[in-house]
Each structure stands twice: as C-alpha cells, then as structure tokens.
Amino acid sequence: MANVTAIWQRTSPARSTQLIFADLGVNATPWGYAVYQDVIAKLMQHGIPRQDIAAIGDADTDAKKHVLFEQVRQGTVRILLGSTQKMGTGTNVQTRLVALHHLDAPWKPAEVEQRDGRILRQGNTNEEVSIFRYVTEGSFDAYMWQALETKARFINQVMTGDSTVRQAEDIGSQELSYAEVKAIASGNPAVLTLAEADAELKRLTILKKHHADEQYLARRALRDLPEILTRLKRRLADLRHDIATAHTHAADPLTIGARTCTRKDALDLLGARLHSLPMAVAEHRSFRLGMYRGLPFSLVMYPHSAPQVCIEGTATRFGDLSRQNCGPLAVLNAVERTVGGYEGEQEKTQRDLTIAQGQLSDYEARLGGRFAHAAYLEELTNLRDKLEARLSASESTPETDALPPIHILVERIKALKAAHTIEATPERSATRRSATAEASVTTRIRQRLRDVSTPQPETTDTEASPEATHRTTLAPQPGQPLQPALFNTPQQHLSKPRPAYQERVTQDKRQMSLL
Numbered sequence: 001m002a003n004v005t006a007i008w009q010r011t012s013p014a015r016s017t018q019l020i021f022a023d024l025g026v027n028a029t030p031w032g033y034a035v036y037q038d039v040i041a042k043l044m045q046h047g048i049p050r051q052d053i054a055a056i057g058d059a060d061t062d063a064k065k066h067v068l069f070e071q072v073r074q075g076t077v078r079i080l081l082g083s084t085q086k087m088g089t090g091t092n093v094q095t096r097l098v099a100l101h102h103l104d105a106p107w108k109p110a111e112v113e114q115r116d117g118r119i120l121r122q123g124n125t126n127e128e129v130s131i132f133r134y135v136t137e138g139s140f141d142a143y144m145w146q147a148l149e150t151k152a153r154f155i156n157q158v159m160t161g162d163s164t165v166r167q168a169e170d171i172g173s174q175e176l177s178y179a180e181v182k183a184i185a186s187g188n189p190a191v192l193t194l195a196e197a198d199a200e201l202k203r204l205t206i207l208k209k210h211h212a213d214e215q216y217l218a219r220r221a222l223r224d225l226p227e228i229l230t231r232l233k234r235r236l237a238d239l240r241h242d243i244a245t246a247h248t249h250a251a252d253p254l255t256i257g258a259r260t261c262t263r264k265d266a267l268d269l270l271g272a273r274l275h276s277l278p279m280a281v282a283e284h285r286s287f288r289l290g291m292y293r294g295l296p297f298s299l300v301m302y303p304h305s306a307p308q309v310c311i312e313g314t315a316t317r318f319g320d321l322s323r324q325n326c327g328p329l330a331v332l333n334a335v336e337r338t339v340g341g342y343e344g345e346q347e348k349t350q351r352d353l354t355i356a357q358g359q360l361s362d363y364e365a366r367l368g369g370r371f372a373h374a375a376y377l378e379e380l381t382n383l384r385d386k387l388e389a390r391l392s393a394s395e396s397t398p399e400t401d402a403l404p405p406i407h408i409l410v411e412r413i414k415a416l417k418a419a420h421t422i423e424a425t426p427e428r429s430a431t432r433r434s435a436t437a438e439a440s441v442t443t444r445i446r447q448r449l450r451d452v453s454t455p456q457p458e459t460t461d462t463e464a465s466p467e468a469t470h471r472t473t474l475a476p477q478p479g480q481p482l483q484p485a486l487f488n489t490p491q492q493h494l495s496k497p498r499p500a501y502q503e504r505v506t507q508d509k510r511q512m513s514l515l
Helices: 002-010 035-045 062-074 109-116 141-160 178-186 189-248 263-275 328-340 342-366 374-392 406-419 441-453 499-514
Strands: 017-021 053-055 079-082 097-102 130-134 254-256 259-261 285-292 295-301 308-312 316-320 420-422 433-435 471-475
Touching: 002 017, 002 097, 035 053, 035 079, 053 062, 097 109, 109 141, 189 295, 189 342, 189 374, 189 406, 254 263, 259 263, 263 285, 263 328, 285 328, 295 328, 308 328, 316 328, 374 406, 406 420
Parallel strands: 017 079, 017 097, 053 079, 097 130, 130 471, 420 433
Antiparallel strands: 254 259, 254 285, 285 295, 295 308, 308 316
C-alpha cells in the first residue's frame, strides 16, 4: 500500500487517479474475508480518505458505472479497484490516470493487455505513467507469470506466421499438472525439480518423435525425388525445344487444316472447322485444327467441362476456354497466349528443378542423422529416476544409499537443464544448445534463391517515431517481507500514448453500439 499512498500524496494537487486490478478474491470467503475490503481498510489506515476510494463492484448498474467513471475522470474518486472482467474493455477513465497496479496475474495474455490498456490510452493528460506488478517470491505468482509468458510466446508464433517455424510450441504441457501442484504445496525444492524434469522429458520425447518423422519423410523423399528430377529435366528439355521451334517459325503463316492463310482469313476457316465439330462428346476427344509458328494445335473437348486448346509440340501445353465463348477468335487468342507463355513455363520448371535438386541434397545429408539431444535425454532420464528413487524411499536400503544425496541430484539436474534450452523459436543470442523446430527444405531453398536474386536495400538512419512505453515496477505483496524480484523489466517513460489504442477504442465503441 506504500506505493499507492505515496503516489496519492504526490499527485494530490493534480487530483491524479490510480487503478488497482485483482481477479482473485472478488467475492468474500465463507468465513467473511474479502480482499477488496481488506485493501480499502489498509489504504484508509495509511491516511487515504474513504471517499477517494471506490470498488467497481459497488456500481451494479450501467447508470451507476457511468457516474463512477465520470467521478474518476474528474478526480473525485482517485483510487478504483476492480477485476479485469468488470474494469477491462469499455472502462474509459484514463483522463487523470497516473498509476496502475497488478495485485495478481490474470490467466490470459490478452487480459494483461486489457489491464494496461486502461492507462496507456489517448486522452491521458499525464506524460508519464507507472505500472506496478506485485509478486511474492516462492508463491504461486511465479507459476502464473511463467504460464502467461508461455501462452504469449505461443500466440506470437501463430500470429506472426513465421514461415521458418513449422511447429509452434505446445502449451498443453505447460498446464498445471498434479505433480506441479504437489511440488508447490509441499515447499520442497526437490519435488519441484522432479516435476520440472518430468516436463522437460516430455518435451524431449516430443522432439525425438519429430526427429523420427523427419527421418521417415527423408526416406520417402529420397525414394520419389529421382523420378521427379527425371521428369522435370525432360520437361525442361521439351520446353526449350518448343521455344526454339516457335522462334524459328515466328514468320510462318498460320495453317488451318491443310491451308495456309492470314490471320483474317484464318478466322473464317477456323469458324467453319469449329462449326463442323460435334456440340457435345461422351468422352474427351481431341480435334486437330492447324499449325501456329511450327507447333500443331488442337481443340480438346470434355463431357462435363469447358474445352481447351492444346499445343502439341515436344511438350504438351493447354490453354483454357469458356463454355460461353469458344468461337474462332477465342480459340486463336488462346493459342497465341499459350505459345507466348512458353518462356514463363520454362522459368517455372527451372525453379522447380532447382528446388527438387536442393531437396535431394538436403534429405541425403539429413538421412541417418542421430537425434541431436539423445545424450541429454538419456542423462536427464537417469538423474530423474535417481531423484525419484531418493524421494520415494521410505527407509534406508543398500540401493538408495548407493545413490547420490538429494541436493546433489537437484544441482545436477539444474545444471543440465541450464546447458540445454528447448524452444520452438530461438530468441537468445548466447551460445546455448537449443532444440528448435527445423524450417522445411523447400522454404530454405526458396529463401536462398531470393537472397541471390534480390539486391539488398541500402540501410538509412530513420528517426524513431514517438510511441507509448511504460515503466514497470515490481513490489512485494502487502504484508510480505521485501524479496528479490523474480524478474526485472527495463524502465521506460511514456512520452505519448500509443496510436494503436485509439483504433482499439473506436472498435470497442462500435462493438458496444451494436449490443
């Protein structure tokens, strides 16, 4: 309560306001203890008048909420308590807000953003604001913030759509397990270490399965790729031959049937030829029409779909037509368009061939590879089994006496985990061995092709646009002794509210108007 009281005293001339969020303890316990009432009582003991404090639960109607929010905006009520659900979206009281306090951690990252969004908004007259997150070392707070970090990382991987990440980190294994509840409740660090080792082994097992899947894909690709390469090479050679033929006969007249003619006469002859064809076919049939730039072309008809033009050179290519428009002009335009697209088809086939060759070499190098973390998995399993045997031993036996002491096993497991970090998307720059999801072969090859063909833009110094940042401070829970912070967030100053919040305010208002 010291932070709230100090800010209340320091900002009294400006009548600045503060928000206190607490999702736990909204309702009183069966024996009558209420968190909100306890916080209000302690604030009053520190000298804050009762009329300066309000709880969002006291406003049980929309009209009362409107009046309460207006009192906060005017500075009549300077401290407002509430939960994320009732004091999140739609709470526009940012005019005089100077500080926001997180008494606990919500369950979803979006709820943290909703809380912070009450103060980091356009319309706040304070140039600098403070956000406090209170944690108690050794309590359940550590697990809650760790769970939020894991969920936020997973959501970020999905939302960014990074093409180099084939698998997003699974958050299912991060849910609270019975072993973790037992470890937290027991207060025995060794039990918690055992639960953490179990979770780590589960992730390693999943990575090992992914490695086995990659090996299977490599074996299957090495079986199929040689045939694909042969087909692409043959296709590329045929396209080059047809391109040479089209260039050689570029000046040749158009041939319809057995007659050579100009383009104007070709339309009449082609129309007569098309008129002689059947209106429908029971099965797909090809009708030879003529010769264009040394390449024969035909009309292919299908029973249940639109016809196509077919260029029957060394390579066979098709051009689409529509059922409504398959007259002589449409057919001739489709022939010219298809022959004119040979160079583009050649480039595409060459790219496909390059990718297939890269895949072949990559899979050959990958096939037979050993699981990179096999030694880590084996060593961690051995240490975990020894620790479990030590913890579960009810009496001294020769087998358990031969095992290292519990504290030694705990230290070995922690040291081993510190040397091996498992992440779906590596973000650390330090040289630590990490088990990461591999990018697909095709993605890496396409990236290399882009790097070679695309010139790198020149870098220029640009002025950073002002954006809203906030200062985050960690403080101990009320009534708890001062402990070292579990984590630190760099302090930053709010120079201007974030423009993105104005867009969110507009969206919120639109949604509220529709309800």
